[in-house]
Amino acid sequence: MSGPNSGTRVGDLPHEHTALLREIHYLAAESARLRQTTDTASLSVTDHARALTQLERLDRERELTEIAARSQGIPPSWVAQARQAGRAGRAWTDEQRLRAAPRQQTGRRTVKRVVADARQLVDMAALTAAREHRLTAHGFTSEPEPAAAQQLRRNMEALWTRAVRTAAAIEMSGRERARAFTITDEQLQQRTEQYLHYGLDELNAEWRSHANPAVAASVRRSLSSLRRETRTIATPSTPELDADLPKPAQLTDRARAALGETVAADHTDTGTATEAAIAAAMPAQLAYDLDTNTSPDVGEQPTTTEAYRDAGPDP
Structure with missing residues (x-):
């Protein structure tokens, strides 16, 4: 994946890259949802501790997925875009347009x-x-x-x-x-x-x-x-x-x-x-x-x- 252009569609990426970005979006969205529930709902001490453990697991899985994505050549800016969309609760589809990836030495x-x-x-x-x-x-x-x-x-x-x-x-x-x-x-x-x-x-x-x-x-x-x-x-x-x-x-x-x-x-x-x-x-x-x-x-x-x-x- 060399020199990705501005406006690249998620659906135009190789299947494995599409799947990784989708997984990052999903894990970020689940983490954000659970964090909001933990902050706003009245939970028992046990439920609160369980929610925090689950949050740690979700964040760790997302971090590992992001490592895998970058290792496969997915630009860090695209990884960040999927993560940010998930945290913000925005949809992620094959029609999603990806930002131009800056060139790195x-x-x-x-x-x-x-x-x-x-x-x-x-x-x-x-x-x-x-x-x-x-x-x-x-x-x-x-x-x-x-x-x-x-x-x-x-x-x-x-x-x-x-x-x-x-x-x-x-x-x-x-x-x-x-x-x-x-x-x-x-x-x-x-x-x-x-x-x-x-x-x-x-x-x-x-x-x-x-x-x-x-x-x-x-x-x-x-x-x-x-x-x-x-x-x-x-x-x-x-x-x-x-x-x-x-x-x-x-x-x-x-x-x-x-x-x-x-x-x-x-x-x-x-x-x-x-x-x-x-x-x-x-x-x-x-x-x-x-x-x-x-x-x-x-x-x-x-x-x-x-x-x-x-x-x-x-x-």
Whole structure:
């Protein structure tokens, strides 16, 4: 989708783009409706808390859908237009005219995408650790959704690959890479603490959204588009460049360690810090299920540029 013109009809877009914009509009409209109800209706404490939880879920789903939309090359101004129309209660049809999308320089756009990919990896690692903790607390001793768990690992590998390859392609400076790729234990601990407030159903819903195959598919398209724009994607030739951004398995292990420390600290006053840390750890079988990478499909190379040859627009 290069150079969209002013007055483009929603109905003239590719089907998948139309669907994403429609979903953004719907989620924004539902969130606005529920927020108005929460602000105006007399709700019990329980109903109010339930409404706030639902609002958080709707907003999070919309944010993830917007990420997917931008990753597939939908201009941010169109994403914002769908969101604004939903919040305002305006209709969204195939006849909707989209505003002209401002042109952006590839360098600035891709730097922002590198930062976004790194942040999403942190989120996925923290979510994985918190979900493991909840599964253990509910008596699970093995991963209940192994196929989705494998897809989530593939998505994380794809995001890591795009971040590293893009940084190399646009020749990000050492300072820029440090800002984008430095992930502290404090960041991981803060994120895992936030997820500890979620129930298992909420964690599962968030986790499944990150385990969607569309995540890896959008990465393949954007890498292909970036290759066309920059003519070639530089492959990191030194371990130092790859080491700038911790690999997904390392991030997940660090998130687990951070979660263990958080749970242990919460139980210090009762003298059960050691027991809490043990409880936060995964049973051997579940840890194996979640950490073991099964053999990729024939021809699949999730951590190499060649694994992402699909054509598609750059976000």
